[in-house]
Amino acid sequence: MDTFTYMVAVLLMMLAIQFNQNWLVFAIVALMILTMRSLGTTVLLLVSTAVLFLAREYLKEYWPFVLFGLIILSLIIGRGGGSQPEAMPMDLYGGGLDAGGFGGLPGGL
Numbered sequence: 001m002d003t004f005t006y007m008v009a010v011l012l013m014m015l016a017i018q019f020n021q022n023w024l025v026f027a028i029v030a031l032m033i034l035t036m037r038s039l040g041t042t043v044l045l046l047v048s049t050a051v052l053f054l055a056r057e058y059l060k061e062y063w064p065f066v067l068f069g070l071i072i073l074s075l076i077i078g079r080g081g082g083s084q085p086e087a088m089p090m091d092l093y094g095g096g097l098d099a100g101g102f103g104g105l106p107g108g109l
Helices: 003-018 022-035 039-054 056-077
Strands: none
Touching: 003 022, 003 039, 003 056, 022 039, 039 056
């Protein structure tokens, strides 16, 4: 899991909660869930949203503790086997069709 992206999302949610913009919080959560690839990260984001809503009254005084606690939670949950990115060829035109380039197409371009 990308901790920096998670931290930015949590900070944006904290700001939106402090300004009583609940629609913005749900938009951030929906966007992050759609772009995440793991179930654990999705669950972590939903737990973080619930924690932020429950700690709404205390965010002004204790926001560093809440933020660092959520980041530590994300590091603990993110320790599980991370997924590797998909393998992509170095050259998009090389080796995919035939001996390289557009060799598999009629006329060879």
